[in-house]
Amino acid sequence: MHPEKRVYRRRFLAGTAALGAVGTAGCLSGSDLPVVGSSVDTEFERTDAELAAHEPPEVTVDGNTVAVRGTIEFGSSECGTVDLAYTEYEYSQERLDLLVVAADDSGVRTGCSDDLVEAGYRLEATVNEGVRRVSATEHHVFGETYSTTVEGVD
Known part of the structure; x- marks a missing residue:
């Protein structure tokens, strides 16, 4: 793979991961998901x-x-x-x-x-x-x- 394409690919993947984290932040708080193994x-x-x-x-x-x-x-x-x-x-x-x-x-x-x-x-x-x-x-x-x-x- 060409070095410039690697840089673009890494930036794309890093940006996608960041957007995914921002997009779901707050979706899990207050949810009814089970908490396992606690307390x-x-x-x-x-x-x-x-x-x-x-x-x-x-x-x-x-x-x-x-x-x-x-x-x-x-x-x-x-x-x-x-x-x-x-x-x-x-x-x-x-x-x-x-x-x-x-x-x-x-x-x-x-x-x-x-x-x-x-x-x-x-x-x-x-x-x-x-x-x-x-x-x-x-x-x-x-x-x-x-x-x-x-x-x-x-």
Whole structure:
């Protein structure tokens, strides 16, 4: 491509991008687009197993605070753990989604133990807005999935 055409092309693209930004500025403010992942404070801790691993998580809602507890089976007492993998609040539907998983904690270690372990967890999530629906899901080491959904919460 000729050097002058490159300059014109760059100017054209830069101008088009600037006009696009100016043209849409203000279109998004005050819109009804969902705000995802905002305003959720979480506390997560591993505990002794109080529930059976094949039982779905227990979910309680008290105002804007959601408490979840459960038990997850994971592989290797030396290299595995339970972890909060996903927390998302969807504003327009006032929906909170939580995912707790069996996780690999081996890092760069090789040679993990070959045992299966069950560990409990306790999760507390506080949402600054309202909560109408909560879904808590557990993913265990061999792909088993257990969920609890609470709807109609005000």
